[in-house]
Amino acid sequence: MSALHINDTNFQAEVLDSSQTTLVDFWAPWCGPCRMMGEVVDELADEVGDDAVVAKVNIDEAPETALSYGITSIPTFAVIQDGKITSRFSGVVDKETLKRALAV
Numbered sequence: 001m002s003a004l005h006i007n008d009t010n011f012q013a014e015v016l017d018s019s020q021t022t023l024v025d026f027w028a029p030w031c032g033p034c035r036m037m038g039e040v041v042d043e044l045a046d047e048v049g050d051d052a053v054v055a056k057v058n059i060d061e062a063p064e065t066a067l068s069y070g071i072t073s074i075p076t077f078a079v080i081q082d083g084k085i086t087s088r089f090s091g092v093v094d095k096e097t098l099k100r101a102l103a104v
Contacts, residue, residue: 022053023041025037075091
């Protein structure tokens with residue numbers, strides 16, 4: 001199961017209204033550390049399967065969502081449960097840290 005690609009249009013339905021805990025990767029294709037973390041995020045999506053949702057938000061394609069969450073540096077990772085951020089990380093983060101934040 002690969003990461004969901006989220007935009008301004010589907011963020012509410014796919015992330016905020018989700019009954020599952022969601023890891024959101026705010027990234028951009030021109031960001032070197034983001035590209036490096038992209039593979040890690042995809043691996044994590046495969047590992048957690050149906051136990052959680054792993055999503056990617058390209059900030060260039062979803063500027064309203066990035067602005068509403070105050071994304072000022074990328075990559076930024078937010079764990080969202082019941083519509084609220086429970087954890088937030090910026091920069092390069094190891095997969096196990098992200099997995100622990102999802103509590104799966």
